[in-house]
Amino acid sequence: MSERRAYDLQTHTDASPCSRTPPDRVARAAVDAGLDGIAVTDHDTTENVAAVRAAAPPGLEVIAGVEVTTTQGHLLALGVEHPPPKTDPQTVIEDVHDQGGVAVLSHPFDRLRQYYDRDLSAIARRVDAVEVCNSRCVRKRYNDRARSFAAKHGLAATGGSDAHFPMEVGRARTVCTGDPLAAIRAGETTAAGRARYLSGHVATKLHQLLR
Ligand SMILES: [Zn+2]
Ligand SMILES: [Zn+2]
Numbered sequence: 764m765s766e767r768r769a770y771d772l773q774t775h776t777d778a779s780p781c782s783r784t785p786p787d788r789v790a791r792a793a794v795d796a797g798l799d800g801i802a803v804t805d806h807d808t809t810e811n812v813a814a815v816r817a818a819a820p821p822g823l824e825v826i827a828g829v830e831v832t833t834t835q836g837h838l839l840a841l842g843v844e845h846p847p848p849k850t851d852p853q854t855v856i857e858d859v860h861d862q863g864g865v866a867v868l869s870h871p872f873d874r875l876r877q878y879y880d881r882d883l884s885a886i887a888r889r890v891d892a893v894e895v896c897n898s899r900c901v902r903k904r905y906n907d908r909a910r911s912f913a914a915k916h917g918l919a920a921t922g923g924s925d926a927h928f929p930m931e932v933g934r935a936r937t938v939c940t941g942d943p944l945a946a947i948r949a950g951e952t953t954a955a956g957r958a959r960y961l962s963g964h965v966a967t968k969l970h971q972l973l974r
Contacts, residue, residue, distance in 0.1 A: 765798065765940040768799035772937045773839060773869065773894065773923025776803060778811040780874060782927040784816035791821055791930065796933025800824030800943065803922070804839050804869075807846050809833055826943065830869055831855050835878040837869035839894065839923070842944050852882070856889045864891050865944045867921050868898040872908040887916040892947045894955040896922035898934035901961045910954075919947045922954030934958070 775782040776789050782805075784792075793801045800823060803812045809829055816825040822833045831838045833855050840847050840855070844862035847855045859866040868890055871879045879886065893913035900906050913920045922935035935956025939946035946952045 765902070766936055768943070769797070769803065769817040769938050769941055770800045770826070770943045771796070771798055771924050771926070771933050772802040772826070772841065772867070772921045772943070773804050773897065773935075773937065774801050774932055775805055775830075776811040776815065776925045777785045778805040778808050778932050779830075779927070780806065784927065784929055786811045787818035788929050789926075790815050790818040790820075790823060790825070792926070792929035792932035794820060794974065798823070798933050798936070800826060801932070802826040802828040802839070802841050804828040804830040804923070806830050807849060808950075809843070809846055826933050834864045835881065836877045839867040839921075840871045841865045841867060841947075852879070853887050853889060856886070864894065867892040867894055867945050867947070868909070869894050869923075870900055870905065870909070870925070871912065873897070873900050873902075873905040875901060883912075884916075887902075887912070887918065890945070892919035892952070894923055894954075894957045895920040896935040896958070897925050898923075898931065898956055898958045899925040899927075900958055903958070906958065917950070919950045919952050921947065921952060922955070922956045
């Protein structure tokens with residue numbers, strides 16, 4: 764029996780414009796959250812992966828990742844050497860696979876951020892997994908829709924905090940046994956976590972402000 768392990772498969776460092784968390788703080792936050800590992804997924808760069816890895820204690824696995832800006836939504840490239848091109852989802856997925864990595868749709872139906880709204884069945888045929896629990900989705904239905912999409916297409920489910928601050932690390936997790944990328948390919952992951960959902964009223968206000 765291999766033991767169940769918990770990974771936060773979406774974290775940001777100060778290599779992302781929207782985060783100010785230095786690499787060593789991300790590593791420390793992951794340990795404090797009791798995680799077995801994290802994926803470092805800065806926007807379109809792998810610049811800080813090595814620094815997080817250097818700061819991580821022996822028990823903490825650090826997966827090299829990128830949150831890729833596609834022509835639709837964001838896409839998590841996990842287990843890649845370099846950032847995939849910022850282009851259409853199909854080409855990005857192909858590049859991730861060419862690098863031996865795993866491609867995950869990131870908060871795919873969060874309409875307050877970048878989201879996917881076309882070619883969905885074609886994308887579902889190529890992608891490896893769907894992030895069904897993203898703790899930065901302010902409306903529960905965005906995560907619910909991702910979860911039903913994954914179930915409908917028989918895709919693996921992942922969870923990630925999308926942390927931009929240390930205290931957010933670990934708020935959403937991917938649970939599996941053994942290597943997380945192998946578990947994703949085998950469709951043997953589960954996703955859990957909490958999100959800071961805003962009430963419908965606040966979300967509407969926010970939406971109006973963002974329009
Ligand atoms: Zn994103
Ligand atoms: Zn993100």
